[in-house]
Amino acid sequence: MTEQLTIADQSLLKLIDSPDFNTQTCLADLGHYALLGVEGPDAAKFLQGQVTCDVRELANHVTRLGAQCNLKGRMLLSFRALQVDEQRILLRMHGGLIEKALATFGKYIVFSKAKLVDHSAHYRRVGLHGPAAESLLRTTLGQAPEHIDEWVAAGDHIIIKLDQQRYECWLAGDAEPVLAALSQHTHPAAENYWTLLDIRAGIGEVRPESDELFTPQSLNYQLVNAVNFRKGCYTGQEIVARLHYRGTLKRHMQRFTFIADEAALPLPGTAVNNNQGNATGEIVMAAYASPQRVEALVNIIDAQLTDAWLGHKKLEHLPLPYAIPSEENT
Known part of the structure; x- marks a missing residue:
């Protein structure tokens, strides 16, 4: 049995089937996510040999979904990657997998000029979705990314566009003034609501109960730009590529x-x-x-x-x- 729904999600469920729901903009607490930093001169090079997405694409102010696999091509964890600067890449993943990520990446990073840092306590993670999402971000933080998978910085805060009128925000430092301003014009939500939006977007992720169960193709990662078949070698790449080039899914x-x-x-x-x-x-x-x-x-x-x-x-x-x-x- 899963955890009980939060009060915020219980209240929101009553609105979903109502005629007024499409007029609501919701602010979701994404505390169930964690942020892992890969930092140092070799950060991008190290990750390129570890994950399914092409880390080189992150330099263009875009984010990418991706996965780390074991030698059998099974997903150890999944993430959304974002490159803050030349020496720092953040991986947003389910919080129940952060310790595993530290261990599995940690086995190989000792050979690189890079280190792993848990930044979960440094950023407050929230999601914004609804008809007023973009205008609220521009009013509160001064800007919003224009294209899906693009991100922008608003001071030390990070804003990612996931879909039309759907944004993920990583708020650094004192996030309370920003949250207070957004809360005045939004309905509160939490994990269930955000998971429902991911389900409707067809975005699956590895949870603690499913690590090493699925291949990237099991979660349609080849269809959502989370696997790059031309990027070169990474752990599990041979199996993942074989499914793509030689098999019929x-x-x-x-x-x-x-x-x-x-x-x-x-x-x-x-x-x-x-x-x-x-x-x-x-x-x-x-x-x-x-x-x-x-x-x-x-x-x-x-x-x-x-x-x-x-x-x-x-x-x-x-x-x-x-x-x-x-x-x-x-």
Whole structure:
């Protein structure tokens, strides 16, 4: 069973199905995320040999999703990467994976002129979403990035554009005045709300329950610019590339909805079966869409989309904002 919904998310769920919901701008506490810094002259070079995304692209004031894999191509953790300057790259990941990240990156960074620093306490992480998000950022912080995946600095604060009217903010130093100003014009939200937005955007991530369970392709990372197949070698690259160039992917991450079960959400890695009880997929992550409904991302066999069950509950397939190839031969 997952943690109980926060008071903020309980209140927000009552609004989601109401006619007024689309007029609401929400401020989400993203304290469930952590920030790991990779710092030093070799920071970018070190990460380039460790992760699925092309770290060189970060120099253009963009962010990238990515993953660190084991030798079998299974994801140890996933992240959003941002390069603050030539010698500092920040990786935003689920807070339950920060210790693992320190250990897995730490095994190799000793050979580089770089170090790992947990910056979670230095930045206050919040998310802003809704029709007034951009205007609130410009009023409060003086600017907002224009393009998706672009970031800008507002003093020591960092603002990332994730989607239209959806932003992630890493507030440095004394964040209280900024939060107070934003709170005056927003509805409070927390982890469930932000996870729901990720689910609807088709962005899956590794959680502590699912580390070393999925390949990058299991989470559609090849479809959301989180894997670069031309960047060169990194740990697990041979397996990830083989799936891309030699294999036909018969499983993808898909979006589903189903009836809520009291106060429990299925944990990442929970098995999804067909009506004969055979395992056909696994939950990537799930969130309440209303008090009665749950939405989830599921890595599932493509041929089983209309025959997916979680225990006694039938899963209803929902669309994603990007196309899933019916057959991927590259």
